[in-house]
Amino acid sequence: MSDLRDRLGKAVFRRVAGPDGPANRARIHGTPGPRWFGPERPIRTVHGDASMFIGGLSALLLQSLHPLAMAAVSGHSGFRGDPWGRLQRTSTFLAVTTYGTASDAEEAVARVRGIHERVRGTTADGLRYHAGDPHLLGWVHAAETDSFLRAHERYGARTLSAAEYDDYVADTARVAEALGVIDPPRDREALAGCLAMYLPELRATPDARAAARFLLLHPPVPLAVRPFYGVLAANAVALLPPWARSVLRLPRIPVVEGLAIQPSGLLLTHTIRWAMTPGSRSRTE
Structure with a gap:
């Protein structure tokens, strides 16, 4: 077993x-x-937990609903051609900014800002986008923070208090400001208000629906792993706000979700946590 x-x-x-x-x-x-x-900060607790696997996939689906963010990802990230490479770069950035030295975190942020500066273009509708736009960065940050927080609240090994989740939002704001977000939310109430502010701008473009099909139906994983990924994907969808699921046309079956999907997500995250924490520190850190 060991x-x-x-x-x-x-x-x-x-x-x-x-x-x-x-x-x-x-x-x-x-x-x-x-x-x-x-070591006492909530961001370390949340980002070191297996719930991040579900929260991360849910965040990608949610972020795709901003047409300009989705256009930047579709046109420049190469997520379909190299999805694992993108995941690895993102997880390394999260690890460095959460656990690394201040100098390493600053270097990682500077590198990402340099990439964002070069990502520019025009959507099929003629709208110009720039990945370094503070408003666009604000959406990406808010969607990610909300997804990670709610995933931890639902699947985390140890649920945090309301005050600690507020502190988590404040922790992520420090990274967001370094990346160029102007006045990011610093507690959960402000985070909800920030997400609501973006609602009029959100819609499911053909690129967003294609990304959802890729992530949910045609993932780049071996056949033997598909059942486990299916559990991950189902829980990532269940974690989405109802309005986001509606926009993406992802069905909701409350009874099934309560009786099967969430319990399967708890079992999956427990298994990942068991496999990745043989010692006192998580391998996801």
């Missing part, structure tokens, strides 16, 4: 962190120096 646990944990970590994962993890955690966030 050998199975170790092999499963390594396989998941390799997928999420990539071939440089072990070296990056050692550098992130082992380099001495001041950090943006101390």
Whole structure:
């Protein structure tokens, strides 16, 4: 059983962190120096939990509903051609800014800002977009923060208090400001207000629906892993706000979700947590 646990944990970590994962993890955690966030901060608890697997996929679906954000992703990220590479880069960025030294976090942010500066274009409707636009960055940040928070609240190993979730939003605001977001929300109430502010701008473009089909129906995973990914995908969809599911035309079956989908998500995250925490520290950190 111990050998199975170790092999499963390594396989998941390799997928999420990539071939440089072990070296990056050692550098992130082992380099001495001041950090943006101390060990007591809620952002460390949320970002180190297996609920992030569900929250991350749900965040991608939610973020796709902004036509300009989706156009930037579709035209420049190469997520279909290299989905695992994109996941690995994103997970490394989250790990560095959450757990790494302040200097490494600042370097990671500067690198992302440089990429955002180059991502510009025009949608099929003739609308211009720029990934470095503070307003667009604000949507991406709010959708991600809300998804991670609600995933942890539903699937996390230890649910945080209302005050701690407010502190989590405040923690993520520090990273958002460094990336160029102007006045990001700093508590859960402000986060809800921020999401509501973007509602008039949101819709499911053909690119957004194509991305949802790719992520939910044609994922880049081996056939043997499809049943487990199916559980992940079903819970990511169930986590979406009702209005987002409606826009994406994703059906809601309350009885099935309550009796089967959420329990399966709890079992999946428990299994991932079991595989990736053989010691005192999560391999997802």
